[in-house]
Each structure stands twice: as C-alpha cells, then as structure tokens.
Amino acid sequence: MSRLAGKTAIVTGAARGTGAVIARRFRDEGAVVVATDVADGEGIVHLDVTNEADWDQVVSGLDRVDVLVNNAAILHMGPIERTPGDKYRRVLEVNLVGPFLGIRAVLGPMRAVGGGSVVNISSIDGLIGMNGISAYGSSKFGLGGLMRCAALELGRDGIRVNNVCPAGGNPAMYAQWFEQMTSFLGQTAAYSDNRGIPGEVPLETIAAAAVFLASDEASHITGVDLPVDGGAAAGVVIEGLNTLE
Numbered sequence: 001m002s003r004l005a006g007k008t009a010i011v012t013g014a015a016r017g018t019g020a021v022i023a024r025r026f027r028d029e030g031a032v033v034v035a036t037d038v039a040d041g042e043g044i045v046h047l048d049v050t051n052e053a054d055w056d057q058v059v060s061g062l063d064r065v066d067v068l069v070n071n072a073a074i075l076h077m078g079p080i081e082r083t084p085g086d087k088y089r090r091v092l093e094v095n096l097v098g099p100f101l102g103i104r105a106v107l108g109p110m111r112a113v114g115g116g117s118v119v120n121i122s123s124i125d126g127l128i129g130m131n132g133i134s135a136y137g138s139s140k141f142g143l144g145g146l147m148r149c150a151a152l153e154l155g156r157d158g159i160r161v162n163n164v165c166p167a168g169g170n171p172a173m174y175a176q177w178f179e180q181m182t183s184f185l186g187q188t189a190a191y192s193d194n195r196g197i198p199g200e201v202p203l204e205t206i207a208a209a210a211v212f213l214a215s216d217e218a219s220h221i222t223g224v225d226l227p228v229d230g231g232a233a234a235g236v237v238i239e240g241l242n243t244l245e
C-alpha cells in the first residue's frame, strides 16, 4: 500500500509501543519516517518533546515535513492527594506542551509544501473522566483544546489537526502499577469487558487510524477526536438489557 507515498512524517515517542507500530505502519504505506524519542534505539533520532532546541534541530535537518504524529506521553496514576505538583506539571509538560512545541515547529515547513497533517495520539481519557489519573486526564483534555484551536487557526494553510483517542492497548505504559492493581483486577477487566466491542484495543488499529488521518483520504477532516476504543466513549453495555422481551 502507498497511502502516504511522498510524505515525510515525524513520529514522537517511537522507540517502543504505539509509536513504534505507527512508525512501521507509516513506512509500510510509503512515508519517509523520522522516528524520534528521548530513549535510544536503532534508527531513533533523539528528540525530547519538551525541548524547543531539539524540535528546531530535528525539523531544520529535513527537506520537508508533511505529517507530525504527537505520540510521546507519560502517565502518572494516583489520587489527587498523592499527586505531587511537580509530577502534575511534568505530565502536562510532556503530554501537552510537547505537542504544542511540535505543532509550532512544523508550521513553517508544512506551509512551505502547501499543508500537512498533525495527528495527536490522545486517549479516551481526553474524552471522559476517570478517577486516579487527574494529571494524565487533564493533559489529554488539554490536548483536545489545543487540537481544536490549531485546526481552526491552521485550516486555511491546508494544515489539518486531529486526535486519535485509544482506550488502552499498551500495558507497558502502566506496568509500574500492575502489582498494586492486582487487588481490583475484576474492576479493571470490567472496564474493557463492558464496551460495545469488548477487550483490548490492538495497537495496529490505533496506527491504522493515524494512517487514515495523515493521508489525503482525510483531506476534509480536521478538528475531530477519533476514538479507537471499541465503543467505550459511547457508553457501557449492561448485558441483561439485551435479553428483555
């Protein structure tokens, strides 16, 4: 397939997880991919999304930029009274300020080639609230605001801005809390089991949504949240209700 042929895409947080799958899928679709991360890895270009100089260095080294995938993010789990201010600020810094700096950095190059597509990897936690994740949820709701403002501001330059909103998909992100979560496994299982389409969201389906929004097939789609969540944002399934006559 070559739905992204001729496009150069920057993917942040691409050393592992969702970002690595997106980078591979984009290459499969013919894009030239600049896979970036703070973590080292084969073929990974260093880019700390919170560092303006890093953005300038990466972008200035490219002939063109058509797509930016703001994927890098960090998670903090814990109730409000056990979320230190510096932790809360750090989550906003990486998950919200990072994408802002990225959008700002690619504006010039995208304008120079007549437009582009920014795909932010947000979360269902940017669409509905959840207890115990105030920092992360705030950052993702903020990303919804940034996305809408940027879509309106940049549409006339041919630059589209959208969010992909997965519900789970990569347990590595919350691995450090696994052990504590074993005491309420039934509750966490119910979270994914009560969806229209139950179970985990495959990373490939998140990457497929990113490919679509990055491609010219989505030429008139901007300013939207695209949930990849098995229907979780639509509501919860109450099994017994299907049996009523």
Ligand SMILES: NC(=O)c1ccc[n+]([C@@H]2O[C@H](COP(=O)([O-])OP(=O)(O)OC[C@H]3O[C@@H](n4cnc5c(N)ncnc54)[C@H](O)[C@@H]3O)[C@@H](O)[C@H]2O)c1
Residues within 6 Å of the ligand: 012, 013, 014, 015, 016, 017, 018, 019, 036, 037, 038, 039, 047, 048, 049, 050, 070, 071, 072, 073, 074, 094, 121, 122, 123, 124, 165, 166, 167, 168, 169, 170, 171, 172, 173, 174
């Ligand atoms: N894990 C999930 O279940 C889940 C659910 C919904 C949404 N998401 C979103 O998907 C995206 C990818 O998450 P993931 O699950 O692949 O996470 P992950 O933790 O596996 O990968 C995140 C990557 O971002 C990098 N990163 C962290 N801070 C960075 C920084 N300052 N600059 C550059 N890179 C940095 C990390 O090194 C890592 O490689 C995130 O935006 C996340 O919020 C994840």
